[in-house]
Amino acid sequence: MIEARHLRKCFGDVVAVDDVSFRAEDGQITGLLGPNGAGKTTTLRMLYTLLKPDSGDMTVDGIDPRREPLAVKRRLGVVPDSRGLYDRLTARENVRYYGELQGLDRATIDARTHRLAQLLGMQDFIERRTEGFSQGQRVKVAIARAMVHDPKTVLLDEPSNGLDVMSTRALRHYLLGLREEGRCVVLSTHIMQEVAALCDRIVIIAHGRIAADGSAEQLLARAGKSSLEDAFVTLIGSDEGLLA
Amino acid sequence: MMAVFKKELLENLRDRRVVVNTLLLGPLAAPLIFVAIIWFTVQQTIDRAETALELVVVGAEHAPNLVGWLRQQGVVVKDPLDDPEQAIREEEEEVILRIPADFPEAWRSGRPAVVEVLTDRSRRYAGTSLSRVEGLLQGYSRQIGHLRLQLRGVTPDLAQALRVQTVDLSTPESRGGLILAFLPYVVLITVFIGAMHMAIDTTSGERERRSLEPLLINPLPRWQIMGGKLLATTVFALATLGLGLIAFTWALKLLPTAQMNMSLNLDWKVALTAFVLVLPVALLASGLLIILAAFAKSFREAQSYIGLVMFIPMIPSFWILINPSRLEIWMTWVPLLSQSILILEMVRGETIEAVWMLTSFVSTGALALLLAVIAGSLYNRPGLIFGDG
Numbered sequence: 001m002i003e004a005r006h007l008r009k010c011f012g013d014v015v016a017v018d019d020v021s022f023r024a025e026d027g028q029i030t031g032l033l034g035p036n037g038a039g040k041t042t043t044l045r046m047l048y049t050l051l052k053p054d055s056g057d058m059t060v061d062g063i064d065p066r067r068e069p070l071a072v073k074r075r076l077g078v079v080p081d082s083r084g085l086y087d088r089l090t091a092r093e094n095v096r097y098y099g100e101l102q103g104l105d106r107a108t109i110d111a112r113t114h115r116l117a118q119l120l121g122m123q124d125f126i127e128r129r130t131e132g133f134s135q136g137q138r139v140k141v142a143i144a145r146a147m148v149h150d151p152k153t154v155l156l157d158e159p160s161n162g163l164d165v166m167s168t169r170a171l172r173h174y175l176l177g178l179r180e181e182g183r184c185v186v187l188s189t190h191i192m193q194e195v196a197a198l199c200d201r202i203v204i205i206a207h208g209r210i211a212a213d214g215s216a217e218q219l220l221a222r223a224g225k226s227s228l229e230d231a232f233v234t235l236i237g238s239d240e241g242l243l244a
Numbered sequence: 245m246m247a248v249f250k251k252e253l254l255e256n257l258r259d260r261r262v263v264v265n266t267l268l269l270g271p272l273a274a275p276l277i278f279v280a281i282i283w284f285t286v287q288q289t290i291d292r293a294e295t296a297l298e299l300v301v302v303g304a305e306h307a308p309n310l311v312g313w314l315r316q317q318g319v320v321v322k323d324p325l326d327d328p329e330q331a332i333r334e335e336e337e338e339v340i341l342r343i344p345a346d347f348p349e350a351w352r353s354g355r356p357a358v359v360e361v362l363t364d365r366s367r368r369y370a371g372t373s374l375s376r377v378e379g380l381l382q383g384y385s386r387q388i389g390h391l392r393l394q395l396r397g398v399t400p401d402l403a404q405a406l407r408v409q410t411v412d413l414s415t416p417e418s419r420g421g422l423i424l425a426f427l428p429y430v431v432l433i434t435v436f437i438g439a440m441h442m443a444i445d446t447t448s449g450e451r452e453r454r455s456l457e458p459l460l461i462n463p464l465p466r467w468q469i470m471g472g473k474l475l476a477t478t479v480f481a482l483a484t485l486g487l488g489l490i491a492f493t494w495a496l497k498l499l500p501t502a503q504m505n506m507s508l509n510l511d512w513k514v515a516l517t518a519f520v521l522v523l524p525v526a527l528l529a530s531g532l533l534i535i536l537a538a539f540a541k542s543f544r545e546a547q548s549y550i551g552l553v554m555f556i557p558m559i560p561s562f563w564i565l566i567n568p569s570r571l572e573i574w575m576t577w578v579p580l581l582s583q584s585i586l587i588l589e590m591v592r593g594e595t596i597e598a599v600w601m602l603t604s605f606v607s608t609g610a611l612a613l614l615l616a617v618i619a620g621s622l623y624n625r626p627g628l629i630f631g632d633g
Contacts, residue, residue, distance in 0.1 A: 080461065089258070098458075
């Protein structure tokens with residue numbers, strides 16, 4: 001479970017995140033929806049401890065990332081915006097490296113890799129070097145290496161970026177599976193269909209602030225619109241970023 | 245930390261370009277080029293000194309005795325040319341002897357008779373022939389001078405007020421040391437070259453591939469991640485250094501040292517001592533290059549930064565070249581300079597005191613550790629993690 005309260009982060013004069021508060025429950029998929037530059041990535045980076053908030057506080061399963069960054073990192077599985085695989089290593093070696101960094105033993109890593117390869121459909125390319133992988137294959141490897149330590153909480157930054165229809169469907173299926181297992185899944189996206197299809201709870205971020213927070217039905221009711229897209233525009237007060 | 249170390253090594257050993265450049269060409273090129281150059285020079289000098297001297301003599305008829313004496317000395321006297329200056333300029337001849345028409349008259353009247361030696365000193369290949377011709381002419385002049393004095397009942401010794409004897413106490417090893425003077429430079433630059441690729445690949449390369457952010461999300465203190473990278477870079481630098489020294493030691497055995505009247509004091513024991521001596525430099529170079537590369541956003545940018553510091557390993561050698569002074573104790577405390585000086589002493593066949601090794605090791609090691617600590621703290625700066633920082 002993630003709780004964020006009044007997070008704020010500035011880079012020089014630029015206020016990237018102004019005031020963000022939300023909760024993400026276990027067994028739910030929470031979507032951070034917002035136009036590009038709304039502060040989604042910065043919010044996630046604060047949660048996975050690579051950035052320190054200027055003010056506000058947050059907990060992951062009750063642990064403060066600022067006090068115990070390593071403990072939080074062990075609980076988190078993160079697929080960041082930069083997927084960055086090692087091209088000279090095979091998909092399996094990429095996953096194994098992260099397993100070793102998590103401090104897992106070889107047998108555990110091998111067993112988990114086997115399971116993840118099955119779940120994500122990676123058997124065909126797991127022994128190949130990741131050089132020349134398609135976007136879909138890269139995202140699968142990035143997810144596998146983020147999940148190798150079996151984290152309770154999963155953060156994904158724009159996971160479906162650059163994926164084709166089939167890969168997106170496979171990704172959705174996998175994320176729903178994670179929810180079934182009772183994990184806390186948070187994903188950021190600017191794609192409306194994605195939140196509509198996946199998320200139990202939608203947190204709309206615009207200009208570094210929370211514009212709305214609730215289930216899809218609640219948001220529709222609140223904006224008085226029949227489509228989520230219209231609701232979104234109404235709630236953030238403009239249609240900027242939707243075309244991106 | 246070991247996981248990072250192992251992965252960086254594995255990844256870079258997979259890259260054929262890296263292996264060929266860093267582990268093969270880097271350490272092997274310098275010794276082979278060096279040995280080839282020395283071998284060629286020595287062969288040429290020997291050839292020139294041993295083959296019969298061919299000499300064009302213009303105006304031989306004015307001094308038949310001199311020319312006859314030259315022939316006796318084994319000189320192949322060639323027929324005169326129409327335009328001797330032209331022949332020199334066009335590099336047809338290296339040296340030409342010209343005997344002017346007034347030679348006989350000066351000779352008979354006991355005045356110094358002028359003979360001209362034509363050459364172009366800016367052509368370095370002519371040097372050997374020139375000094376041979378000059379030596380022969382001096383010898384003839386002295387011989388005739390002595391005869392003239394004796395005819396007049398004067399002992400020729402009177403004309404020689406001094407006899408200079410230079411006693412050369414250099415040993416074959418120390419003469420070999422002259423040739424090996426560049427060795428410290430090659431050794432240090434090899435270490436830097438060995439560290440360079442790895443330093444860039446593990447830091448700015450990681451950033452350029454956008455794999456640094458996910459890497460740092462792993463539950464490992466950041467200094468450990470950097471530590472693994474630093475360790476891998478150091479091991480790579482050491483591998484390059486080791487291969488370089490092996491190549492050098494082996495290549496020098498190919499040189500005709502006996503003909504050069506010197507011995508090259510670079511055997512396996514000296515090579516091993518040099519390796520131990522330069523050990524901390526590997527960490528120093530890795531730390532320095534990693535610090536620089538970590539600030540760069542891309543491979544290319546890192547290469548341009550590092551280009552600026554690649555002259556650092558040259559400084560001690562240049563300093564020694566410009567200011568050739570004796571070994572002083574303070575020098576053994578200066579990183580890079582101490583290694584250069586001590587390697588020079590070793591190849592000269594001098595004994596190295598253990599305490600010098602120790603001070604060099606300690607001072608360099610301390611500086612290297614300082615750089616390592618700085619490197620270890622770098623990933624605490626968000627600006628170095630995200631490309632946009």
